[in-house]
Amino acid sequence: MHRFIPPRIVQKIMNGVFWASGLITLAILLIIIGYVLFKGMPVVNLEFLLGDPVDSGRSGGIFPFIMSSIYVTLIAVLVATPLGVGAAVYLSEYAGENTLVKLIRFGSETLASIPSIIFGLFGLAFFVIYLEIGWSVLSGGLTLALMALPTILSASEVSIESINKSYAEGSLALGATKWQTIYKVVIPASLPGITTGVILGMGRAIAEAAAVLYTVGAALMIPTSLMDAARPLPLHLYILATEGLSMENAWGTATVLVIMILIITVVTNTLVDNYRKKMMGR
Amino acid sequence: MSKWDEEYFIEKGLLLTAISSIIIIALIIIFIFREGIPALQSAGVFNFLFGMDWAPTDGKYGIFPMIIGSLGITALSLLMAVPLGVLCAIFLAEIAPANMRKILNPTIQTLSGIPSVVYGFFGLVLLVPFMRTQFGGTGFSMFTASVILTVMILPIIVSVSEDALRSIPQEYKEASLALGATHWQTIKNVIFPAAIPGIITSIILGMGRAIGETLAIIMVAGNVVQIPNSIFDPVRALTSNIAIEMGYATGVHYNALFATGIILVFMIIVLLVIANYFHYKKKVTIGGGYL
Numbered sequence: 001m002h003r004f005i006p007p008r009i010v011q012k013i014m015n016g017v018f019w020a021s022g023l024i025t026l027a028i029l030l031i032i033i034g035y036v037l038f039k040g041m042p043v044v045n046l047e048f049l050l051g052d053p054v055d056s057g058r059s060g061g062i063f064p065f066i067m068s069s070i071y072v073t074l075i076a077v078l079v080a081t082p083l084g085v086g087a088a089v090y091l092s093e094y095a096g097e098n099t100l101v102k103l104i105r106f107g108s109e110t111l112a113s114i115p116s117i118i119f120g121l122f123g124l125a126f127f128v129i130y131l132e133i134g135w136s137v138l139s140g141g142l143t144l145a146l147m148a149l150p151t152i153l154s155a156s157e158v159s160i161e162s163i164n165k166s167y168a169e170g171s172l173a174l175g176a177t178k179w180q181t182i183y184k185v186v187i188p189a190s191l192p193g194i195t196t197g198v199i200l201g202m203g204r205a206i207a208e209a210a211a212v213l214y215t216v217g218a219a220l221m222i223p224t225s226l227m228d229a230a231r232p233l234p235l236h237l238y239i240l241a242t243e244g245l246s247m248e249n250a251w252g253t254a255t256v257l258v259i260m261i262l263i264i265t266v267v268t269n270t271l272v273d274n275y276r277k278k279m280m281g282r
Numbered sequence: 283m284s285k286w287d288e289e290y291f292i293e294k295g296l297l298l299t300a301i302s303s304i305i306i307i308a309l310i311i312i313f314i315f316r317e318g319i320p321a322l323q324s325a326g327v328f329n330f331l332f333g334m335d336w337a338p339t340d341g342k343y344g345i346f347p348m349i350i351g352s353l354g355i356t357a358l359s360l361l362m363a364v365p366l367g368v369l370c371a372i373f374l375a376e377i378a379p380a381n382m383r384k385i386l387n388p389t390i391q392t393l394s395g396i397p398s399v400v401y402g403f404f405g406l407v408l409l410v411p412f413m414r415t416q417f418g419g420t421g422f423s424m425f426t427a428s429v430i431l432t433v434m435i436l437p438i439i440v441s442v443s444e445d446a447l448r449s450i451p452q453e454y455k456e457a458s459l460a461l462g463a464t465h466w467q468t469i470k471n472v473i474f475p476a477a478i479p480g481i482i483t484s485i486i487l488g489m490g491r492a493i494g495e496t497l498a499i500i501m502v503a504g505n506v507v508q509i510p511n512s513i514f515d516p517v518r519a520l521t522s523n524i525a526i527e528m529g530y531a532t533g534v535h536y537n538a539l540f541a542t543g544i545i546l547v548f549m550i551i552v553l554l555v556i557a558n559y560f561h562y563k564k565k566v567t568i569g570g571g572y573l
Contacts, residue, residue: 019373021373026385032393090297100301104303107304117496120525121524125540241406242500
């Protein structure tokens with residue numbers, strides 16, 4: 001084609017195509033977020049956020065579901081962060097390139113791409129039935145921890161590996177042991193990256209519904225112990241929508257979820273930006 | 283305890299956290315298989331995979347229509363998401379001015395963070411009625427599901443492809459431009475071919491996400507167990523089958539849903555192995571030199 005059309009014209013046409021694809025992507029997001037907020041914002045007020053559901057969620061608020069989401073996400077992050085950061089430190093500071101490391105990487109990759117419903121099945125078979133924890137905040141949170149683990153691991157590993165080697169060498173030269181160096185130099189220096197990973201893992205846990213569908217139960221009350229059943233926000237939205245209970249409350253719930261994700265995106269971007277500026281400033 | 287003992291225990295402790303992902307994967311596989319194998323034994327692997335009927339009340343467990351459903355939805359959504367995603371990635375890596383990138387990158391991040399149930403709900407309320415008036419039928423269809431999935435896998439294709447395009451050494455681009463090629467010719471003949479392994483990886487990752495998506499698909503695909511005659515027919519995906527029926531399944535039915543899970547895990551592992559293969563082939567040869 002370009003044999004007959006001058007390259008300059010082809011360039012112009014292709015620029016148009018590229019701009020169009022970028023703008024389409026932008027438009028998709030604006031339409032989805034705009035529409036959800038447009039339908040949901042009128043529903044969201046303090047009464048909705050802090051109220052109890054009435055008539056299994058047909059009306060009333062979503063407070064117990066917000067609390068459920070916070071609880072399961074907290075458990076997920078509390079369990080996954082030490083495992084993920086520990087593994088990242090080991091992979092980047094201790095391990096060489098051997099079969100075990102390759103296996104660990106493959107394991108973490110597999111974990112990252114296993115469908116969430118499989119985590120849900122596993123959570124049901126292992127936490128709920130085999131360990132006899134039952135449908136509870138704990139079972140749901142632990143299942144979500146498995147899903148957040150690879151996100152936290154890979155973000156931490158990238159962050160630790162990007163630290164200037166001279167920092168660690170300086171510390172070792174002063175007579176610090178390897179662990180002292182990691183604890184006092186490497187981890188503090190890579191903290192912004194690790195934090196970003198933890199927040200991303202949190203985002204994954206907050207947004208997940210399929211993995212908690214058969215692990216957390218579907219209670220309407222605020223869970224008061226780890227063993228209580230609960231209903232995180234995405235699950236509530238799913239139940240409202242598929243059982244056709246209340247479209248209005250479904251839009252409200254969707255709005256709360258979208259706002260949470262927007263906050264997470266803004267926070268992680270600010271963190272990364274500040275970190276970059278700081279590193280370049282040096 | 284001396285300083286060196288402490289170092290030793292810390293290293294072993296960290297090793298333990300590192301192998302946790304292997305242990306978790308092993309546990310997942312063991313438990314999914316433990317619960318799923320009884321169904322494969324009672325139905326027979328061949329009948330389970332290629333059986334046309336799924337009727338748990340009659341003891342018929344054939345998941346072939348759902349395999350077709352999953353693959354069909356995935357293929358359709360890739361057909362839409364790959365061109366748009368790759369073009370968008372090239373736009374971000376090569377064309378877009380800095381301020382446009384500053385808007386688009388968070389946009390893509392946000393798209394990837396939005397919960398899948400929100401997409402599903404959006405599809406259920408807006409897309410399904412739209413499809414019903416445009417194409418007839420109920421509006422719940424393979425096509426509707428793949429439109430929603432397109433939006434969901436777009437971010438992963440864009441971001442991984444963009445990384446691949448950015449990792450091409452600047453010298454290659456400069457050499458091409460210095461030879462008098464236009465920017466488009468450079469993209470088409472130098473940058474894009476060099477980034478192909480990374481772009482394929484992005485497509486495979488998108489495929490993995492599409493095959494694994496559950497609740498969003500349940501909300502818009504119609505969930506009828508059948509081999510579709512057209513893309514506007516309702517279908518049921520493998521993932522949906524598990525999520526819909528697990529609530530009330532008992533006995534062999536319960537096992538059969540785990541067996542459906544085994545097939546899913548198997549599909550994902552095959553995809554991962556292919557992705558890794560392309561990852562190792564990342565060093566492509568162009569004109570006798572390595573990139």
